[in-house]
Amino acid sequence: MSGQILRIDRITCDGFGTCAQLLPERVILDEWGYPVIDPTPVRGSELQHAKRAVNACPRLALHLEKAPQVSTSASGHGR
Amino acid sequence: MSRQATSVRAVGSSAPPAKGPRLLGEPAGTDLTRHQAIHDARPDLGRAKRGHAGHLVSEIERSGLAGRGGGWFPTGRKLQAVVEAAHHARKDPVVVVNAMEGEPAASKDAVLVHRNPHLILDGAVLAAEAIGASVAHIAAHRGSRAISTFERAIEQRRGRDSVELRLHVGPDRYVASEESALAHFVGEGVALPVSVPPRVFESGVRRRPTFLANAETMAHIALIARYGAPWFRSVGDTTHPGTTLISVSGAVGSPGVIEVPTGTPVRDILGLAGGTTGSMRAAVTGGYGGSWVSAADVIDSPWTVGGLAAVGGIPGAGVLAVLPMEGCGLIETARVVHWMAGQGAGQCGPCRFGLAAVAADFSSLASARMKAPGLAALHSRLGIIPGRGACKHPDGAVRFAASALVVFQDEVDLHMSGRCSSTQRSPMLRVPSGTVTLPVSRPGEEWR
Numbered sequence: 145m146s147g148q149i150l151r152i153d154r155i156t157c158d159g160f161g162t163c164a165q166l167l168p169e170r171v172i173l174d175e176w177g178y179p180v181i182d183p184t185p186v187r188g189s190e191l192q193h194a195k196r197a198v199n200a201c202p203r204l205a206l207h208l209e210k211a212p213q214v215s216t217s218a219s220g221h222g223r
Numbered sequence: 224m225s226r227q228a229t230s231v232r233a234v235g236s237s238a239p240p241a242k243g244p245r246l247l248g249e250p251a252g253t254d255l256t257r258h259q260a261i262h263d264a265r266p267d268l269g270r271a272k273r274g275h276a277g278h279l280v281s282e283i284e285r286s287g288l289a290g291r292g293g294g295w296f297p298t299g300r301k302l303q304a305v306v307e308a309a310h311h312a313r314k315d316p317v318v319v320v321n322a323m324e325g326e327p328a329a330s331k332d333a334v335l336v337h338r339n340p341h342l343i344l345d346g347a348v349l350a351a352e353a354i355g356a357s358v359a360h361i362a363a364h365r366g367s368r369a370i371s372t373f374e375r376a377i378e379q380r381r382g383r384d385s386v387e388l389r390l391h392v393g394p395d396r397y398v399a400s401e402e403s404a405l406a407h408f409v410g411e412g413v414a415l416p417v418s419v420p421p422r423v424f425e426s427g428v429r430r431r432p433t434f435l436a437n438a439e440t441m442a443h444i445a446l447i448a449r450y451g452a453p454w455f456r457s458v459g460d461t462t463h464p465g466t467t468l469i470s471v472s473g474a475v476g477s478p479g480v481i482e483v484p485t486g487t488p489v490r491d492i493l494g495l496a497g498g499t500t501g502s503m504r505a506a507v508t509g510g511y512g513g514s515w516v517s518a519a520d521v522i523d524s525p526w527t528v529g530g531l532a533a534v535g536g537i538p539g540a541g542v543l544a545v546l547p548m549e550g551c552g553l554i555e556t557a558r559v560v561h562w563m564a565g566q567g568a569g570q571c572g573p574c575r576f577g578l579a580a581v582a583a584d585f586s587s588l589a590s591a592r593m594k595a596p597g598l599a600a601l602h603s604r605l606g607i608i609p610g611r612g613a614c615k616h617p618d619g620a621v622r623f624a625a626s627a628l629v630v631f632q633d634e635v636d637l638h639m640s641g642r643c644s645s646t647q648r649s650p651m652l653r654v655p656s657g658t659v660t661l662p663v664s665r666p667g668e669e670w671r
Binding site for chain 1: 417418570571576577580604607612
């Protein structure tokens with residue numbers, strides 16, 4: 145099971161900090177107020193909290209996405 | 224004697240040229256007729272249908288060509304990815320030539336454009352035909368000589384190419400040459416990075432699959448189309464073969480751009496640039512988003528991704544800048560980091576605020592006013608910024624700053640005790656003038 149991961153659209157994020165309030169086990173804020181996110185897949189009971197944080201972001205900058213496959217080459221695929 | 228209009232139908236079927244420089248072999252100011260006499264006419268390989276890759280794509284894959292803009296990603300795989308994306312999206316792909324050269328320590332693209340604009344344009348046309356694109360965009364930055372050179376060259380080719388060539392004049396800002404920013408600029412006129420994914424190869428200029436490559440990469444494509452993959456691989460390193468352009472600057476006898484086979488030891492590269500003047504303390508590799516390497520580590524390294532990585536360096540966009548023993552790496556780094564902090568797009572908080580904080584820290588360290596808690600804060604900032612921008616601008620600036628703390632560890636200790644070993648007063652690493660104020664003074668000097 146690959147699960148889902150949290151991703152932030154860095155351009156959209158304005159550092160409101162709502163995510164860190166609702167999901168402190170996954171998100172901390174840096175000294176400038178911008179989120180630092182645990183990149184490991186979100187599972188089980190944490191998923192509900194994560195969804196709540198995603199929906200609460202005032203800039204809609206926080207996303208839950210399917211965890212990417214192991215291959216993360218620059219072009220995604222090749223031969 | 225002109226050999227234009229000869230129609231070469233197979234990839235790599237021209238007779239290989241004599242040994243010597245591949246990219247810089249033509250005299251400056253070469254017109255199209257002379258270019259074709261030197262290199263044969265551009266082979267007519269026909270245009271691939273949308274979603275199909277022309278023979279040139281597999282030839283480039285076999286050649287081992289990797290992107291010379293700094294990423295060193297396999298060009299054949301990138302082309303293949305664009306073809307597949309065009310197939311899935313049912314959109315015609317486009318080509319973008321990146322001749323922006325935002326890197327202040329680099330001049331290789333400027334020299335290549337000046338010497339050989341038609342080889343770059345041949346490569347753009349051939350790449351476009353090979354992936355079924357009908358337009359190739361060429362981007363160079365405002366105020367550069369490349370603009371008029373390309374204008375002249377495009378005019379000389381009018382009516383001879385099956386691909387439309389469009390020249391774009393981009394802003395003179397470091398982050399404008401980042402690939403998503405450049406695709407954004409060519410499509411919408413806004414030279415700001417966009418959030419990825421989707422990446423440029425699948426959704427670039429006006430959401431079309433986009434093959435975006437550095438000017439030097441395009442020139443290599445033009446040569447591979449004529450002389451073939453085995454010829455291309457006949458010189459250089461096995462992983463990333465061929466020749467490459469390096470902008471050598473700083474404390475060397477004749478700074479400038481040289482062409483060498485990949486894998487050439489740094490010692491020989493410096494020799495070709497007139498040797499170092501005095502003894503070398505360290506060198507910048509890759510550019511201002513690259514990293515410092517100490518003289519002892521860099522001198523015998525082969526100029527390859529792997530060879531330089533082993534000592535903490537990167538070939539990047541082909542920058543090698545020599546710091547002499549009299550120079551202070553921390554003062555140099557402070558100047559560069561300040562400039563880099565001002566060159567971001569200002570879109571992402573960690574880059575906008577983080578790089579400004581790192582730049583201020585470096586000013587304090589360079590002027591030997593930093594206290595222990597300040598140094599600890601700098602280390603923690605350098606650890607938390609990377610990977611948190613839409614583009615790689617913050618990652619590059621942080622890599623450069625962090626490498627200085629490692630390579631100049633002894634100098635850091637000295638500065639923390641209020642001193643500096645440097646006796647050199649003029650800066651070595653240049654940043655474009657008028658773009659940054661330098662709150663960097665030498666220890667003992669007042670600058671408030």
